[in-house]
Amino acid sequence: MTQALDRIRVGSAPDSWGVWFRDDPHQVPWERFLDEVAEAGYSWIELGPYGYLPTDPARLADEVAARDLRVSAGTVFTSLHHGPAVWDATWEHVGQVAALTRAVGGRHLVVIPSFWRDDKTAELLEPRELTAEQWAHLTKGMERLGHEVKETYGLDIVVHPHADTHIDTEDHVERFLDSTDSDLVNLCLDTGHYAYCGGDSVKLIETYGERIGYLHLKQVDPTVLADVVENEMPFGPAVQRGVMCEPPTGVPDLEPVLAAAQRLGVDLFAIVEQDMYPCEPDKPLPIAVRTRAFLRSCGA
Template sequence: MSRQTMFPEGSVKFGITPAGWVNDDFPDIDIGIPFEQIVSEMALAGFCGCSRGHKYPSDPAVLKPELDMRGLQMSEPWVSTYFTIKDMYQKTLENFDKEIEFIQAMKSGDMVLAELGCSSHQQPIALVPNAPNFSDEQWKNLANGLNDLGHKANQKGITMCYHHHMGTGVMNMDQIARLAEMTDPNLVNLCLDTGHLHFAGGDNLEFIRLYGDRIRHVHLKNIRQEVMEYCLAHQLSFKESILRGVFTVPGDPAGCLDFEAIFQALVEKDYSGWLIVEAEQDPAKAKPLLYAQMARQYLREITGL
């Protein structure tokens, strides 16, 4: 297939998260850009989808018309699970059920989730040294819980994808392998986050080779290699790493990831679904619209879409 049509027409959709405009993990990373401007700039940059952020209206009856008028679909809500800590199973299921209702009301979107029990990523502490190492019992509880949620999602016709994440107990390739082995592939799909995987020492092409048949959602996050190495060497927190500029968008010359090779590997696995640009950056330093346009133009150049 030629470079101009890397993915078959209609097989993928390009979206973006609001993380470049305002941060959901750290709401104080915010220069006051309102919801209406965020989603307008997403559309202006050429994206057809977006994930939900904390500045968005919570009522789908309000949110959907705002997205519709800008030609945007909801690509995913985020769901945090807490199966590895005490007395949170029922609460996790209740939160999941609410997000299923949200997706159904929005009439689009995959379910993207991650286990945040004992996670270091939202804490003001060294990110990697303090990430949890789950016990055998915690792994069993996590796998059983995810299989239960996957069954719920399947019953509603919703694609549920697990997101490996820095600072969590499913961060590196060994942990991802254990999760993949312990969960039912018919119930628990995977979300590839290119930046989180590289940050954790993983290889994106190897991930796609191993789990391509389970990848149903992709976050396109680029990494500034020198910044990443500094953050790891100095044991910075996740927030400190973001503010230092560890993440950027595809197409930024400062980034180190080869997205053309990543896309080609996905094509070879017949990937179809959302490709979501995500780069947690300080909007005071990295103008959100500029970086969104940079990413979309780059994606258009290498995929022809």
């Protein structure tokens, strides 16, 4: 008998509709995303890139409510390993997203570190490994961000390990968690990105359960991933190759991940994100419907 995952709140995001940018001719209009995410059976959404959905809080609240949806989080990219020099610019951007997130009822801010190589061209933007000083800037900066976001906007930040960033592999994720205060910073565990970088999501949940503040659900195609790793392909082209695939066809198996999350005994968002930029406009909805049915079969 499938376990009832009553602590898991399932949602989806613009990413599952091929949306990576605030404005791009390859992306579906925001109205279509909202219509289809509701049609697919999801109750919760993320805001996606700032400016893709309306940024006027009243209008956004009306559009979301009209489709019986609610907002779980906003998302920001940061480069805090560069130290205090980037704080003011970071805070200006974070403030925009956090204010909108709070205004429409969201409680989390997903924080993604900046890329060390160009997402499209593979050009090396900076070294893959941080220096000790940069690690200190990163961890202290994230703690400061967590404190300021909580104090100013009442939101919790959850840091998202991501392919081609400095928080990616098991070693990097554990170093980051061991170097930060759980009262200020916790993790958005993206099952697909963690598998992409060789990590075991169930192990991470069981080892660092108190630090898991949020989930992104996705899977990788192991055959495509092997080719991506062998050819040192950057993340953007890897996505175009189909490295992130429709569940339950890839890894990790999501049922044990969700069961491990349920055992933590706390309420957690689990937001579906199947990276597939760019994609044909008619592709996302059928996948979203099947994915929601699959997650229901897991008890979520």
